[in-house]
Amino acid sequence: MSTNRYEEDMAVTRLLAPRLAYFTAVARHEHVTRAAHELGVPQSTLSRAMVRLEQDLGVTLFARKGRTVALTTAGRTFLASAERALDGIARAAGSVQEDADPSFGKVAFGFLHTLGPETVPGLIRAFRADHPRVRFSLVQNYGEAMLEKLRAGELDLCLTSPLPDAPDLVARRLDEQRLRLVVPDDHRLAVRKRIRLAEAAEETFVTLEAGYGLRRITDDLCAEAGFTPKVAFEGEEAETLRGLVAAGLGVALLPPPAVPRPGVVELTVTAPRAVRQIGVAWLDGHPDTPPVAEFKRFLLSRRGRLIPELEPPA
Incomplete structure (x- = not known):
């Protein structure tokens, strides 16, 4: 939609929206006085609002006979859309009110x-x-x-x-959360329980992709240990990396798993302090x-x- 068309539509919406409830009440009662009583507004206010609505639309919505009114064909068409619009507003209001409810929001x-x-x-x-x-x-x-x-x-x-x-x-x-150096269970370091990260400087790493917080932490810890990791694979999920370590593709700095995974050994990193x-x-x-x-x-x-x-x- 072009900018001009959007601005025109918004202008019409701002003009008409406050009058939709007035219009539907008059259309439902087919009587201005009864509609004004229901809405709690003066009858004269409601009558003027309906006249201005028709003038703004350039369409006659009501056939008038005294205070009794009947919808024209254009009025019935407009009523159907107005009721859908008001129903949508009511649903939206109910939804946000429900979401904010202290008990079941x-x-x-x-x-x-x-x-x-x-x-x-x-x-x-x-x-x-x-x-x-x-x-x-x-x-x-x-x-x-x-x-x-x-x-x-x-x-x-x-x-x-x-x-x-x-x-x-x-x-x-x-x-x-402590991070551990995860190595394959047949790796040369697998017999260890603790390790300084600098001892893994020559290892190939599997890591998360750039942009992930854990990848940034991995790069920073390796830099603090004096090396830039050689990366064999960049993934999107830590447990996938743990599986690739088990397959022998490399080592990884990872948080502990929810359930221990076979095929890997997880070493405590003593220096630098490896936490996130x-x-x-x-x-x-x-x-x-x-x-x-x-x-x-x-x-x-x-x-x-x-x-x-x-x-x-x-």
Whole structure:
């Protein structure tokens, strides 16, 4: 649609929208006085509004006989569309009011793929113990994509890592999660329990794609250890990388799995300190509905208890 056509349509909408409820009431009663009584407006106000509506449209909507009116053919056509428009508005109002209801409203919540198997289900289960009717719209994605959804108004809150540093966002640290160097179980390092990351400088890595928070953390930790990782594969999901490590394609820095995977050994990294910060983010200045505010308070109350620290398998 051209800009001029859009502007023209919006001008017509702004002109007509306030009068649709008046028009449908008069059309339903076929009587101005009864419609005015129902709407709680003076009869003269309602009569003038209908005259202006016809003038703005350039169409006669009513055949008048005293205070009794009957729809013309054009009026019946306009009524059908007006009723659909008002019904759509009523449905939209009901939907947003329902989403904001403290007892059974909705929270649009995003989280990282690696937090999906255990952490997020556990959080929702614990929250719903006291708020059993609150609904969730869940989005699982990588960090930057979720931050864009926050900015677009598609998410209320998200769990992400690393914590964003942006003027339009608020981020609060909730916990940290140790990262491990994952190697094939027949690898030369598989007999170890601990390792300095510099000892893996000559290894081939499998990593997440650029843009993922865990990839940025991996690159930063390797740089701190004095090397740039040689990358054999870039993926989109941590458990896929763990499977590729088991297949011998390389090694990886990963958070612990929800369930131990055969074919790999997970080594504690002693230097540099290999952790990722997990936090909750939201759009600065964005007003919270009651269910979102309650879930935000719940998440902040879990500081230091978000991620259970699992010992690597022996």
